[in-house]
Amino acid sequence: MAITLKGLRAFSTVLRSGSFTRAAGLLHITQPALTVQIRQLEEGLGLRLLDRTPRGAEPTAAGRELARSLDPLLQELDVTIAGLQDLAARRRGVARLAVLPSVASGLLPAAIARLHARHPDLEVRVREAVTGQVYELVRSGQVDIGIATDLEPGPEFLLQPLFEDRIMAMLPPGHAMAALREIPLPALARERLLLLERDSSIRRLVDHAFAQAGHIVSPAQEAVHTGTLVSMARAGLGIVLLPSSAAEIGFVPQLAVRPVGAPAIRRTVSLVRRSDRSPPVAAVALVEDIRAVIRLGGATA
Incomplete structure (x- = not known):
């Protein structure tokens, strides 16, 4: 007969309440069902755990030994289960x-x-x-x-x-290409470009697009952070190429933003x-x- 958590909880509840009747009420089961759970636990262990007396239910020597270890384990398990329920409910x-x-x-x-x-x-x-x-x-x-x-x-x-996002050109104030709806790659190849450093995915994408179009570009400036490049563009030092998802696209209204193409770089x-x-x-x-x-x-x- 298997030893179950249900049986161990039933035994612990009987000990705490001192009565099969009170324990059954606490567990919201019938007294005969509780008796079956205790009997199955005893059969699984091969030991008698509880004696019925006129005063209620008392543990045997084996029952007292089990109780010493069981109660801390059940308390720790309850804490663990409550924590897992918090995780499932996204409370922590x-x-x-x-x-x-x-x-x-x-x-x-x-x-x-x-x-x-x-x-x-x-x-x-x-x-x-x-x-x-x-x-x-x-x-x-x-x-x-x-x-x-x-x-x-x-x-x-x-x-x-x-x-999916698209590479955009951020033009310095007053730049002539701000009149265009889209900036052609050949035109960009002749400009001072402000690009992210070479190990960024954006830089590799831009370099590949220029190479496919037959252009090898040497940037005027490189930087790790997009904000640095945008500040350079605002100072009139060149054109920044950034993805359309970059926050800076919408934060610097004095810089005109136009998509790069064609074909588009995505x-x-x-x-x-x-x-x-x-x-x-x-x-x-x-x-x-x-x-x-x-x-x-x-x-x-």
Whole structure:
């Protein structure tokens, strides 16, 4: 006969209440059902645990020995179960996320704000990283999920597309090409360009597009942070090429913003996670809010 948690709880309740009748009421079962549970536990252990007396139910020597260990274990189990129920109900938990800088400064703050509004006790820990680093952080388990461009990473990763964005040109004040609806690549090749450093996915995408069009571009300036490049453009030092999802696109009204083409330079930004691991509940909740912000226009396709 198997020893069950139900039987152990029944035994503990009888001991605490001192009576089969009171214990059955506390457990919301009939007294005969409680008796069956105790008998099955005793048969499973091969020991008698309780004696019925005129005063109620008293533990045998074996019952007292079981009780000494059982009560702390049941209390610890109850605490653990309550904690798991909090996780399931999204009352607590941590989402660890590695994300491209453009996404971190663009749609992510609105997504985190939505998450905190719905689940105030969930935490989000963000690490900004270029695409290759995002995949490594996910692979090593240092983060639960990543947001990056596609790298054909192999079977250990599961990718789910989030949105597609387009490379945009931010023109310094008074630039003649602000009169155009779209900036041709050949025209950009003759301009002073302000580009992200070479290990960024945006830079690789831009360099590839120029190479495909027969142009080798040497930027006037390179930088790690998009904000640095935008400040340079505002000072008239050149044209910045950024993804349409970058927050800076809408924050600097004195810079004209035009799409680059044709053809358009686009990239797919995806959710990245390990294919052999399920993300924690907090990470699932964060992804829901990221997708909600995208639907509301937080990422420009």
